Amino acid sequence: MTARRLDHGGRINRAHPLSFTFDGNTFRGYKGDTLASALMANNETVLGRSFKYHRPRGIMSAGVEESGAIVTVGRDASREPNVKAPMQELYEGLSAEGQNAWPNVRFDLGAINGLFSRFFAAGFYYKTFMGLPPFEWGHGTRLWMLYEKLIRKAAGMGSASREPDPDCYDHVHAFCDVLVVGSGPAGLTAALTAAEAGRDVILVEQDFELGGDTLSDPSREIERAQLVDALAKAGVRIMPRTTAFGLYDHGTAGLLERVTDHVADPADQLPRQRFWTVRSDATILATGALERSIAFDNNDRPGVMTAAAARSYLNRFGVLPGQKIVIATNNDSVHHTAVALASAGADVTLADIRKHGASDLPADIELREGVAPLKVHGRSGVEAVAFASASGNNWSAAGQTDCDLLLVSGGWSPVVNLSSHRGAKPAWNAELACFLPGLTNEPIYHAGSAAGIWEYEACKASGEWAATAALGEATAPPQPGGWSTPIKPLYEVRLPEAKTKAFVDFQHDVTGDDVRLAQQEGFVSVEHLKRYTTLGMATDQGKMGNVIGLALMADALGKDIPDAGTTRFRPPYTPVSIGALAGRNVGHHFKPLRRTPLHDWNLKHGATMTEAGPWHRPWYFAKTGEVIDEAYVREASTVRKTVGICDVSSLGKIAVQGPDAAEFLNRVYSNGFAKLPIGKARYGIMLRDDGFVMDDGTTWRLGETEFLMTTTTTNAGKVMVFMEELLQTRWPDLKVHVSSVSDEWAAVSVAGPKARATIAACLAEGEYISNEALPFMGVRKITLANGIPGLIARISFSGELAYELYVPAGHGAAMMDLLWPEAERQGGCLYGLEALGTLRIEKGHVTGAELDGRVTIDDAGLGKMASTKKPFIGSALRQRPDLLRHDRPQLVGIFPKNPGQTFKGGAILCADGEVSGFGEGWITGVTHSPMFGHWIGIGFISGGHTAWAGKTVIASDLTRSEDVEVEIVSPHMYDPEGVKMHG
Amino acid sequence: MIRIPCPFCGTRDHSEFTYGGDASITYPALDAPKEEWHDAVFLRDNICGPQLETWHHVHGCRMWLVIERDTMTHEIMSVRPANPKLSALFEDNSEADQ
């Protein structure tokens, strides 16, 4: 190949030169070039090395199907591997490298693989890991584990950066009446027709210019420019550099917009790419068709290209791809290409397998009829092509011609991927030798070459038809076709019994022989063929090779192509970066962060935060120099001795209102709520339908028909949804409304012997909370000294004299500014989740760590809360015999036998001498206990603590620590009578 | 990526909904025998084709809906509020969706 830039012609901007590098060498191009056209203009021919055999590869096409010029673009954290050079817009300073080669693509030591090619045939992955081919040496040993590492290192094409992606990506939602994919003549016409009929239209085009094929045809330029202009005036939303990569249910399309991949120095504020989700009432696919090659020996050499690509490089980019050119074809489409190349000064020979196919050729083009390419001579470029002619069913050699560029046109394949995503099975058309889009009931219409229409005016007319169909006017679709002489199907050329390197899937180095081998080995289904040979599984997803592969397989099976079947296309049509799919949901936005109303106040007062589901909650409040272990012990002791304040705002809070509210609560809680007096709160357990515990919380009766339910932080949403389901799907006669008020209230727990005194000092005049004014489990409205209205409930999770104080969320900080100075004056502290855990473990109160969905109310030692007087959700299935067994794991406390030892949550409890299997139970929570002066735990063991009195139990933790001897005790370790709460 | 026509809110993306369960199940009375509850909670048909499902418009109007949907093609044949009293409301008013 001796390619060169012509001094005129093309759409590039010759007033705007650009410089770029490839493998460290600097080259020149122009604005409007792609990386491929610029490299070609500089006569760079070897741009990559093939996957398995490391054969030299060059530019094979001018589009997304590119399978040879696959390079890495960019540096460091922004490097992107496997970029198709024809799809990369050139910009100043672009840096690109060859892949899959060492030291470089032009001279690659990996080419030695070619010598072992017989071991890399189809199925080699499977066979190689049985034992070394060809005789499976080492089968049954673990020999393969040695060479697996080497193979793994050599696998893959480009390598990705390991650094975090420095770019940001956006998601966008869009809506329209008509989505048009593709801006060739059919797409432009469709979009304009729909827009002029008053519809809201979005037009997407993966290229950076609109026009599709007409960008390579100067004779169509005026009309193209007029169409584009009319579109803008008609209000069409035009999106270039945007690929429609998938169609999904109910008119949804996924688009990938490349915002700055073509910009040398993009602004920081811009995202690199945007992932659009578009919902449209109708979709028009004007996605064009891709040219096929033919399988023949050495058809992968640099200098072998599809024919229309050459026309693109000549007319769009002003590059003459070769000087002595052979064009091999089986169809009419190459005519313009041949003429254009000859006019540009090349020697052109046209080899048409058909007789009387080509007509009206200028005299300077040599025509050879009845021949097809048999073999390419040359290693890193084309030097000559040998021909064959068909005699009966066989080929025989038919001479040879020197050349530096071989253009091949084996036929055209309409791009049917998007409607195939929707399950429309493409249908084989034998006359046109291609798959046409399948039928669908969805409002998806194909136009232009995507529908198998080849001729320009017919493409425009079909675009108009598609638009009117999308608008709801059903007329007969135009007929596919448009060649004057029929195509002669041609997929492979080889002499009988010849061993050839005739590639079908270039990216995965799959040859025609591989397809036949798969069939011989019994892989006769098209799905097996694909996976056994890996044909169609590379980054082009079979765009170049699927049809040829199918044809060869059908031939080997003695079937017709449609009987051989097709695999189903799935999104994405071309690769989509993971960054685009993630959008802004990365880093601290991976999931939304919930902050309590006291968040900033807590941080200001020394809180170290921890995650509790989506929330940040204070973990501990370390004084200067304290570590966490010191802080939580101090906090827990202070609560037991004096007073502590804890932010409990994250708990779920649900307003339950209505004349049937009490009846409703009575049905969902296991214990009685129908007779809960006004002004009282009650602890309640909720079961699931299947009888297991779902959640626990307290519900407060604020009025005859007004309740405030609290739930655990994590289950708030789940409980709310369950209650709505019950009310709407099972009990629509109950007059109950449930509404989330979790964010309405800021809430703190004030706990400890000095709790009453602390709060009393912060109340408005006339407010009292003596034991009589506010007894245990009492609830009422309250006003604070600074006028803030709120609710107070005397509830204790810590086991101390305690109150929960609720104020409207916007007043939370003001409430703390009142409460904290008083608590501090009393010698109290702020406490966080760690100390809260200590306090509740000492008391044996359950949390989500115990109520993990596998635990019944009896397992948790709360069987008395299961009412025998009324049925409730879960009451029936909780009676299943297996759930009532006494040897089930039950809630217990755990003490170390040696008070100096500790054990971890998650450790398994086993009988002494029987440390094995699942043991007898497990530990769910652990803490140092200030009250006991040693480590304690809470958990479950079969039969409960009475079954293990006096016995030694082992806490075993295989992966983290040594076994520890422990003693099982009642879970209510501290103040079992609950004396302190009732003070 | 289905779109669901909520009778109150209009057609919305699936991201606003969560799937509930089998809408063909009638749950027994709370005091019914545990055998009846077992069947209602655990036994399900595995249907290829149209089936009745409950969905919750959790990020919209929070209505529970009964939807007839084809499990193969995702086509949605019908949508109505699960609460029959709301169904009635939508029918006799001009509470047309947007």
Next chain:
Amino acid sequence: MVDRQSALAAHRRPQQTSFDGATGVSFSEVWAFSLVQIAAWPETLHSVGVTATKLAGCDAAPAPGRAVFEGTRTLMRVEPLKWWVLSEAPQDASSLPASEASQGAVLDLSHSRTWLRVSGDKAAPLLNHYLPINLSDRAFPVGSVATTAMHHIGVTLWRDEDAFNILLPRSLASSLFELFTESSSQYGYKFT
């Protein structure tokens, strides 16, 4: 009585960035407002609608997906049986209408949300980064209301003459506002 604190307090410094010389999005917060939920039973839907209308000082109750505006008050039908009366002035709890259980239920939600206003020629494109709702003038004209999801979080959106309004759950307001401003830097934005 003390002032109410905003969930966006940490962001409360005037911010302005422009891009390409433009400021396409303006954010502002309505701090202290009153949000009262009035819920009906299916049988009392119409009479409760009248109550809600009176409370909001409007002439007629809006249909699903619609809002009516009356001065500083907005009345929205957010769920089949629930009305929201929004007022740009905080109200005393004692001024809430009494709940008559046979008619329906009244609930004060004034502190549970953060009220953000989004205006400018890039307001709709910005919101469409997160909200899967058609915000074109044709599909979402002035007076439209939608309860929808942003980042898997329920939000309420409506449009008045000057801006889009969005109610965010208070606990998530800061996190969501950060997402808004990060996506707005490509349009230029200000927060006053």
